[in-house]
Amino acid sequence: MSNFGNLxxxxxxxxxxRPRTWIMLSFLALISLLFPVLLREGMAAGDVYFWEAAITTVQIVFFLNTIFCVVIAAEAVAGEFTWGTIKLLLIRPWSRSKILASKYVTVIAFSLLSTILILLLATGMSYLLFSHDGSVSGSGSSASYAFELWAYLYVDLFITLAIAFMVSSVFRSGALAIGLSLFIMFTQSIFALIFNPDRYEWAKFVLFNNMDLSRYMSSGMDFGLLGGGNAGMTLGFSVAVLAVYYVIFMVISWVVFNKRDVAG
Structure with missing residues (x-):
């Protein structure tokens, strides 16, 4: 355990x-603090409940958070090969599995740190600037609605990081991992419309159709991606599908990393 702690x-x-890491975190913090101020300038503070401002801020800043976390994940393994430092790790008395696990745990820890930073700053600034009397429309408890939504946003980030980490491990290319992850971020809604489970039964097993768990928040029942249809998909179903994909991504990462020759 001490060896893993050292890793x-x-x-x-x-x-x-790396200065880049602190720049990214500072940028996330700045926007999380600044965006509620911009909202405050654009509307009457008494007309907006602070949870609404916090939710809006987090949803916007989370897009950048995903990009920054993907950059960290993409270079976790690929960067070692690019800089040639992977050989220095492998000659140490650590197994390849421990090395890769330490990298992955560090990536997840960074994503949690950046996410918590955004949530605290966005909620705190919104609390200072906006009304404390009200509720988020149709949400019941505003706090529970906000944290449920943010949890679903993090699940999307979590799966995106798994993809970036896998590509980084398999292809040793940080640029490819970043590019593919950003492609998925930008196009998942488009592919979800193209491969509509209402039209194609098999489409409900497609990754893109299960990543946005926030779609279940309004009713918690089955949904059709184009609205109104019963695609036979529930929150539990999507979570199970994501879990299967996640295991596949992790297995591929570990198998390739443990078997690949790094002598070259």
Whole structure:
């Protein structure tokens, strides 16, 4: 366990010693604080409940958060091959599985850190600037609605990071991992419309149709991606599909990383 702790410390040092990491975190913090101010200037503070402002801010900033976390995940493994430092890791008395696990745990820890930073700053600034009397329309408890939505946003990020990490491990290319992950971010809604489960029974098993879990928040019942249809999909079903994809991504990452020759 102490050896794994040293690996985690080593990976965190690699991330937080880079000025780029602090620039990304500072940028997320700045926007999380600034956007509620811009909302405040654009509308009467008394007409907006602070949870609504916080939800809007987090949804906007989370897009950048996903991009920044993908950058960290994409270079976690690919960067070692690019810089040639992977050989220095492999000659140490650590198994390849432990090395890869330490990298993945560090990536997830960074994503949690950046996400918590956004939630705290956006909610805190919204609390200071907007009304405390009200509710989010149709949400019941506003706090529970906000945290449920944010949890679903993080699940989307979590799966996107798994894809970036897998591509980074398999192809040793940070650029490819970043590009593919961004492609998925921008096009998942388009593919969800093209491969509509209402038209194609098999489409409900497509990754893109299950990543946005927030679609279940309004009713918690079956939904059709084009609205109104019963595609036979529930929150539990989508979570199960995502879990299967996640296991596949992780297995591919571990198998390729453990078997690949790095002598070249």
């Amino acid at each position: 985690l410390l080593n990976e965190n040092m690699k991330i937080f010693r």
